[in-house]
Amino acid sequence: MDDKFLKPYDPAITENRIYRMWEESGFFNPDNLPDELVSENGKPYTIVMPPPNANGDLHAGHALFVSLQDLLTRFKRMQGYRALWIPGADHAGFETQVVYEKKLEKEGRSRFGMDPKELYEEILAFTLANKSTMENQVRALGASCDWSREKFTLDPDVVERVQDTFIKMFNDELVYRGKRTVNWCPKHQTSLSDIETTSVEEQTPFYTFKYGPFEIGTVRPETKFGDKYVVMHPEDERYAQYAHGDTFDLEWINGPITATVIKDTSVDPDFGTGVMTITPWHSGIDFEIAKRHNLDFEQIIDWRGKLLPIAGEFTEMKITDARQKIVEKLEAKGLLVSTNTDYKNVVKRCYKCNSMIEPQVKDQWFVKMAPLAEKAIEAVNAGDIRFIPEHEEKIFRHWMEDTLDWNISRQIIWGIPIPAWFKDGEARASRVCPGEGWVQDIDTFDTWFSSGQWPLMTTRYPDGKDFETHYPTDVMETGRDIIFFWVARMICFGLYLTGKAPFHTVYLHGLVNDAQNKKMSKSKGNVINPLELTDKYGTDALRMALIVGNTPGTDLALREDKIKGYKNFANKLWNITRFILENTEDVDSGVPLTADDYAMRSELTALISDITKDMDAYRLYLAAEKIYHYIWDRLASEILEDSKKIFANESETEAIASRKALLRSLLRDILTILHPFMPFITEEIWQSIPETQGMLLVSPWPQVSVAASDTTHAPS
RNA sequence: GGGCGAUUAGCUCAGUUGGUAGAGCGCUUCAUUUACACUGAAGAUGUCGGGGGUUCGAGCCCUCCAUCGCCCACCA
Secondary structure (H helix, E strand, O other): OOHHHHOOOOHHHOHHHHHHHHHHHOOOOHHHOOOOOOOOOOOEEEEEOOOOEOOOOOOHHHHHHHHHHHHHHHHHHHOOOEEEEEOEEEOOHHHHHHHHHHHHHHOOOOOOOOOHHHHHHHHHHHHHHHHHHHHHHHHHOOOOOOHHHOEEOOOHHHHHHHHHHHHHHHHOOOEEEEEEEEEEEOOOOEEEOHHHEEEEEEEOOEEEEEEOOEEEEEOOHHHHHHOOEEEEOOOOHHHOOOOOOOEEEEEEOOEEEEEEEEEOOOOOOOOOOOEEEOOHHHOHHHHHHHHHOOOOOOOOEOOOOEEOHHHHHHOOOEHHHHHHHHHHHHHHOOOEEEEEOOOEEEEEEEOOOOOEOEEEEEEEEEEOHHHHHHHHHHHHHOOOOEEEOOOHHHHHHHHHHOOOOEEOEEOOOOOOEOOEEEEOOEEEEOOOOOOOOOEEOOOEEOHHHHHOOHHHHHOOOOOOHHHHHHOOEEEEEEEHHHHHHHHHHHHHHHHHHHOOOOEEEEEEEOOEEOOOOOOOOOOOOOOOOHHHHHHHHOHHHHHHHHHOOOOOOOOEEOOHHHHHHHHHHHHHHHHHHHHHHHHOOOOOOOOOOOHHHHHHHHHHHHHHHHHHHHHHOOOHHHHHHHHHHHHHHHHHHHHHHHHHHHHHOOOOHHHHHHHHHHHHHHHHHHHHHHOOOOHHHHHHHHOOOOOOOOOHHHOOOOOOOOOHHHHHOOOO
């Protein structure tokens, strides 16, 4: 027996060495798997890793997905599949640019006013440095992914194919250039998609003003300068005397104006006075009304959130400062009817900086979602895509059934350029300049436009070898929080470009929260760095803590005492090994088992069968717990204790020989089934068992259908 | 406003098709080097949120209610 078993298990001196051995073996690449492991049909099994944002360290959520995906990959590899797990990194356009802007801010610099090319080069250097740190962190977590296939979302081939998709969609009329209301973040100076904003209910004073013969309500007096349309429901009898198109003069904020009556069914007669004025440039609903009636649009608020000259004396004032002053002025003019301070309404904010989103009208590229969503729902209906947990399917449908068109233009430099050109109001999609006088779009794609095509990019759509063998992939394992951002888009793109859903199973994990089950955030200062935990307790312990009892879709409170418990478990396993190796040095694996030992052998075989079913059904949290209990409570507490008695009775040579064979057999099997969960310690022990060959990484999962090993050890 | 989920031991959570309530941590007592003190043995702790129903039998199925959480949402 190796002397190392005389000391407690030390992950620190083990993990790097083991990982290097695995990586150097080349077996993370399924093309290199030994024939004897790959079952006859050599079926592929493929997982695409959600590419971490290459803009910082890995967080606890990454540790969870690495644990889960590595577990699935190792399990399938051991079962004889050509298991492929493709790693990657995301340039994460907007997110990274925000991170970098904060860095610039600290240095007293700003992206505004910087040469775009220079800024791009700086962010690129920053991202590439982070990317390599991140990759090593993924290695430290034990990920058995195929690094030779790693992709980055800004790899030239990815950029080209993502642009090709846009061009194809343009030709298929699935993207269009539209002047429409967009979510504008005045701090970040870019538009955002609807899901990049958060809606927060806030208490905002609701003002009612006299507006000619009417009374109108608003929470945004600062937009009212341009309001020259008064809108009411066509069947509202209170206003029957006014006809659509009637005009009238009134005294307004900065003097007399002429207003026009508009009748539109979108107005709720029961809300307020049933009359409102509209600001088409700064409200989505108003925009729609104005478009229906072909009304004028006028910008009131500039891109930085300051009032334009139309505001007269309020010009250049920030809207937040102007609001109260405008109300005061209207009040002084006797136009303020009432103020309701209890009023609550929903305000949109930037999901990154929490700034108030200013609706602005802007020319942008939009993806027509309805036809894509329809295909996605069809695929789910047909059972081509299964969600785990199941109820996520309802959430998915709910969103898909009335999804809005997707704004994919971003006014940031850190991203994939949109291959579009403009001339005289005409737009064309092309990677090269269509001719003289054409000006290229300076915007970049929403990051999710490229990551939405990730299963295609990583398998080298459209004509790569992997695309043929590994697409569609098997499982998409990712966070529940990005089901709309990412999962939905991947399904849409996959179906659109290939006619096939990019995966048959979506496994959604919950958030990893702190010990108090509070969401981790930098501002709260409760962020747990997974690498510190692996240093302290070992990667295997962290992985078990993330998997046991963590049901899909449920958030997890990450507690150090739980991780510590699995560190103790690792040591327990270490000492079980020590006991077995110490007591079985002269084992003869061919001896027949006693009836008792045969029963114990069968018991483990039954357990393996059971946990194999759990794994197939994605009850990973249960499988892990069952193995844990078998090892600690059954094997260590009972079988080993029982063995001490047998070994003490030296005259019972047959029983002793049988027990020795049994213990070795049990040890090999528990290492095997525990390997996907705790890869490092199981491999380390495997390497120290005299009769094992090669790596546990590529050792077969125990047979469960026919208990083949049992027949060779039939009772005497 | 709409949707989804949760409510089980002090804490964090499991409980796979309905069949005598489980784990980890914590707590109490004992053991002091026996493979392991990163240990062992023994133990305490739950009207499984509440009401009603189905069933021989409900933590699990149905229904209503309460509380908490999350997501979606263009009533100014």
